[in-house]
Amino acid sequence: MSRSPRDAEPESRVGGVHIKYLHHCPRQLWLYARGYRPEQRSDLVAFGEVVDETTFTRRRDVDLGEAKIDWVTAGAVVHETKSSRAPSPAHAAQVRHYCLLLERRGVAVRGGVVHYPLVRRTLDVPWDADARGQAERSETDALAVIATPTTPGRLRRSACRGCSYLDYCWGD
Numbered sequence: 001m002s003r004s005p006r007d008a009e010p011e012s013r014v015g016g017v018h019i020k021y022l023h024h025c026p027r028q029l030w031l032y033a034r035g036y037r038p039e040q041r042s043d044l045v046a047f048g049e050v051v052d053e054t055t056f057t058r059r060r061d062v063d064l065g066e067a068k069i070d071w072v073t074a075g076a077v078v079h080e081t082k083s084s085r086a087p088s089p090a091h092a093a094q095v096r097h098y099c100l101l102l103e104r105r106g107v108a109v110r111g112g113v114v115h116y117p118l119v120r121r122t123l124d125v126p127w128d129a130d131a132r133g134q135a136e137r138s139e140t141d142a143l144a145v146i147a148t149p150t151t152p153g154r155l156r157r158s159a160c161r162g163c164s165y166l167d168y169c170w171g172d
């Protein structure tokens with residue numbers, strides 16, 4: 001018998017996607033943590049992967065297990081590529097989380113950069129005591145959402161546009 005997202009076991013480790021979803025929609029994080037992954041067949045996500053793979057051909061992913069960082073340059077500076085045209089607080093939060101994970105592994109992190117190749121923009125993400133505090137609070141918040149026994153409520157319908165979880169939440 002297949003299990004629904006509601007009764008699946010949450011993952012214990014928090015990765016970058018968990019943090020991004022926390023800042024986008026706690027319900028999305030909750031579902032993702034229980035193994036609901038409609039984004040794997042989402043056209044938007046597929047588009048993002050194509051942008052990611054074709055923009056920076058010489059970079060190497062850094063696999064931390066719970067998180068996969070797009071790439072890290074000397075310093076160490078964390079790089080994350082987004083297919084969207086507008087910066088979002090969720091993107092910077094994701095990069096800060098990667099900085100936190102690297103620092104816990106003993107890396108002297110310098111900061112991060114979010115790349116928006118479709119609009120040829122970058123966003124610098126500083127890494128200092130304040131950023132570390134934000135990253136730690138996000139991780140705590142993510143764990144709290146994941147541990148919630150019931151599904152968090154939906155966002156306003158207008159805020160759900162483009163979300164790959166629309167089918168589950170709204171039956172679209």
Ligand code: SF4
Pocket residue numbers: 024025026027028153154155159160163164165166169170
């Ligand atoms: S469809 Fe809306 S409520 Fe559902 S996970 Fe996405 S943003 Fe959240």
